[in-house]
Structures are given as C-alpha cells and as structure tokens.
Amino acid sequence: AEKFGAERVSDTITEVSLEGEVKVLKSAKAEYQARNVIIATGAHSRPIGCKGEAEFTGKGVSFCAACDANFFEDFEVYVVGGGDSAVEEAMYLTKFARKVTIIHRRDELRAAKSIQEKAFKNEKLHFMWDTVVEEVGGDGILSEMTVKNVKTGELTKIVADEDDGMFGVFGFIGTLPNSKIYEGTGLEMDERGYIPTDADMHTNIPGVFAAGDIRVKSLRQVVTAAADGAIAATQAEKYINELK
Numbered sequence: 001a002e003k004f005g006a007e008r009v010s011d012t013i014t015e016v017s018l019e020g021e022v023k024v025l026k027s028a029k030a031e032y033q034a035r036n037v038i039i040a041t042g043a044h045s046r047p048i049g050c051k052g053e054a055e056f057t058g059k060g061v062s063f064c065a066a067c068d069a070n071f072f073e074d075f076e077v078y079v080v081g082g083g084d085s086a087v088e089e090a091m092y093l094t095k096f097a098r099k100v101t102i103i104h105r106r107d108e109l110r111a112a113k114s115i116q117e118k119a120f121k122n123e124k125l126h127f128m129w130d131t132v133v134e135e136v137g138g139d140g141i142l143s144e145m146t147v148k149n150v151k152t153g154e155l156t157k158i159v160a161d162e163d164d165g166m167f168g169v170f171g172f173i174g175t176l177p178n179s180k181i182y183e184g185t186g187l188e189m190d191e192r193g194y195i196p197t198d199a200d201m202h203t204n205i206p207g208v209f210a211a212g213d214i215r216v217k218s219l220r221q222v223v224t225a226a227a228d229g230a231i232a233a234t235q236a237e238k239y240i241n242e243l244k
Contacts, residue, residue: 018185018205021243036207036239038232039195041178043213043220048080048171051135060142061169065089068168069096076161077168078103078145080133086172087111087119093170094124101126103133105150133169141166177214190216201232207239 001008009032017024018037025032045063047053053061062068069092077097079090082104088111093100102109102119107129109116119125128147134155135146143160145167160167177193188204189195194217195210197203203210209232212225 013181016181016185018182018187018208021207023207035243036209036236038201038229038236039182039203039208039210039214040212040225040229040232041181041214042225043175043177043194045171046174046176048133048169048173050133052137053171056136056138056142056169059140060138060166061136061171063171065092065170065172068170069093072097072168074098075164075167077101077170078128078133078158079170079172080104081172081174082106082109082111083172083174084111084115085174087115089170089172090125091119091122094122097168098124099126100124101128103128103131103147105130105132136169138166142169143167145169175213175220179214199231200235201228202235209236 011027013025013027015026023034023037073096075097076099077093079086079102090100090102130149130151131147132150134148136142137144143166145158147156179189179193195203195214196216197210201209201211211228211232213220
C-alpha cells in the first residue's frame with residue numbers, strides 16, 4: 001500500500017460530515033477531507049455484563065468459539081445465550097470440551113426449532129435455565145463464577161474441577177455495531193445500527209461505502225469482510241474516475 005502512495009494515519013475520528021462531494025472527518029487533532037469514504041468500523045461482541053468480565057477476557061472468558069475452542073479441550077465450558085449463534089457455537093464447543101452448559105436467562109431457547117432439536121440430542125450439552133452470570137473470578141485465570149436464578153434470586157457459586165484448575169465462559173448474546181458516530185449524518189442505518197448497502201457496498205450517500213461487520217449481512221467473518229473491502233475499494237476508484 002505504501003509503495004502505491006497510500007498514507008496511513010492512526011487517529012480517532014470524533015465527528016463526520018458525509019453529505020456533499022467532499023466528506024469531512026474530524027478528530028481532536030486534525031481534519032481530513034476526501035471525495036469518498038469507506039466505513040469499516042466493524043462491530044463488537046455484546047458484553048455478558050458481569051463483574052470481572054473485562055479482567056478475565058482472554059483468560060477464560062471468550063467471545064469466539066472458532067478462535068478459542070481448542071484451548072478448552074477436555075475442560076468444562078459454559079455458554080451464555082440462547083439464540084441461534086449461542087446454541088450453534090455451544091454444539092461446536094462439544095467437539096472440544098468434555099461438557100458444555102448453556103446458561104440462559106429464560107426457561108426456553110430462542111434458537112430455531114431445528115437447531116434446538118440437535119442441541120437436545122447432544123449428550124455433552126447441558127442447560128442452566130432462568131440464570132444469569134453475576135461475577136467471574138479466579139487467581140489470574142478463570143476458575144470460579146457466581147450465577148443468579150432470575151426467578152428466585154438464589155446465588156450459586158461454580159468452582160472449577162480441582163484437576164482442571166479452570167473452565168471457559170463464552171458469551172454469545174449478539175453483536176453491537178460501532179456506528180454511533182454516524183447518527184444524525186444522513187447515513188441510513190437499520191434499527192440496530194448496522195449500515196445497509198447494495199452488492200457493490202454503496203450506502204445511501206454517494207461516495208460513501210461500507211465494508212465488513214458494520215454492514216447488514218448474514219455472515220460476519222474475516223473472509224466476508226475482506227471480500228467487502230475489495231469490492232468497496234474497486235467501487236471507490238470507479239466513483240472517483242466518474243467525477244473527473
């Protein structure tokens with residue numbers, strides 16, 4: 001990229017103006033102007049919302065089964081959530097962990113019936129209903145967790161098997177788009193804050209494209225984000241050439 005003259009800047013944009021031929025991006029220290037902008041600010045996993053979560057992320061708490069499942073081979077694992085992705089990821093984790101328990105705040109899953117049927121047939125999959133995680137802890141690595149029954153208010157402390165010394169907690173309660181900065185700019189977003197585009201990554205504003213997890217899409221993975229980026233870059237070049 002540098003060979004072809006691309007300039008890389010590390011900055012935090014705090015304000016954007018996307019209408020008009022020249023787009024303006026502002027930070028605390030600079031102002032950037034461009035004829036087109038590719039938005040690739042992504043999305044982040046919705047936090048579990050329990051005490052100690054940030055401290056133990058990467059030390060037993062995870063949000064990606066495909067990334068971290070192999071670290072928990074023959075260990076016990078807990079999955080927080082009850083939707084399609086939570087149940088599918090829990091079933092994936094049963095290929096590695098010796099026991100997987102789904103912790104769900106309701107008394108029934110929200111996942112599709114076909115997915116539920118597969119889950120209930122999986123002997124390594126267990127369920128903890130009407131329950132939320134209150135706190136996670138341990139001595140540098142996740143080894144204990146306090147959960148609460150939302151109907152009775154009863155607190156239960158779960159401690160890792162003595163031989164294991166740890167267990168895993170995976171959060172799958174959805175993702176949140178990093179799109180707050182675009183509110184009020186005229187950029188179209190859905191009710192959750194994701195940006196709809198056409199197949200060529202065009203947003204509703206000419207010269208503004210979106211790529212990756214920030215888009216309204218069915219699959220959020222690196223491979224689809226990279227494809228979006230390639231399409232957006234090509235379309236941005238075409239847009240510039242048409243302005244000349």
